[in-house]
Amino acid sequence: MRCVIFDLDGTLADTSADLIASANYCFNALGYGDVLDPIKDASTAFHGGRAMLNLGFGRVKPDFDQTDIDTQYPVLLQAYGDAINVHTKLYDGAVEAIEGLKSAGYAVGVCTNKPSGLAENLLQKLGVRDLFASMIGADTLPVRKPDPAPYEAAVEQAGGTLAMSYLVGDTITDRKTAAAAGVPCALVTFGPDGEAVRALKPEALLSSYADLARVTKELIG
Template sequence: MAGTVVFDLDGTLADTAGDLIGAANVVLARRGLGGLDPVGDAAIAFRGGRAMLRAGYARASAGFLIPPGAEDEDFGALLDAYDAGIAVHTQLYPGVADALARLAADGHRLSICTNKPQALAEKLLDAMGIRNAFAALVGADTLPVRKPDAEPYRQAVLRAGGEITQSFLLGDTETDARTAAAAGVRLALVSFGPEGADIARLSPHAMLDHFDDLPDLARNWLG
């Protein structure tokens, strides 16, 4: 019996750090602040827009004071900047398209559970040419709660027509690990995300070194 494979997006399906940090740097520059490094700060990028802004603020000279409400204002501006350049540097990780096709051929349902706003996630997947591979997408603002709450994961499975007990999550961060634990499902983490193989510290049920290995993992776990 086939099941449902639920994917995180940023750092799992695609390396989006360059465009995320590019958007943050546009906003930081407007305040006269230095930018983040697309390579060295990739892990910060995958923790979200506010994490990038706070990192930029923290690196400012000692005399910099954050004006009241600046973070909320800058976060909105960051989303606008990211929307305008969402797929300039972003690339799917090697083997993604083929793995998705093989999973579908095996009868598995595919779904997305991400903390990226839904409209931006939809736009990025369209730009990458893989939106039609997924039966459902749950973003940061789809529900009143977001990962690591279990409900976004549950809805990602149910909206794809699957069953929670016949599903697992593929991700790249501690947030994904906490989400899988909250939902009571198996977790696989990619070793090619920002933390590399060090992400094994979270003790996932499996590590994925390349997308070529995903269809066999799904067969083992889901049938």
């Protein structure tokens, strides 16, 4: 079965503001105030909690070390889990486009580097969990993207065929994951990195979910 696997943050939904807020919760508790900007630092948000903490500590505590990150990371996750869907929105047209794929006989799933519990919670709150036949998170397997195993597991769990699948994502991590799995990759240009993803030379660019059916047909038939 032909199969399309989607990244979550920055691909299906703009989660950046809620992610940044969770990091700022940590910095506020430490007395630094709001260190990160929800707009200017949106791109870093999609590289995960540790990336946000590294960026923030670099601004307010130049001598920070890994202990600072390790101490605050679970605090960040808790804060994010408590307010996971305050500002988060699905990208325009995502639901309709994915429903169209399913109606056309494609299997669909999610492969994300967000911890699986948080990913499941967010998809439920957004009302779209039932759209996806698979959901593989950062901690579902011992490895995470860009290792190809999570992607391969997402395809298998969805009932798809690896050789007839592709990954929709928004970062170099997704590009590397697809390459490692030997499948095409479509990168969205409406994420935080915008047209800059063109430099990663994906097999396709997705400027709008209105183009998903066409891109899918071009990549896997």
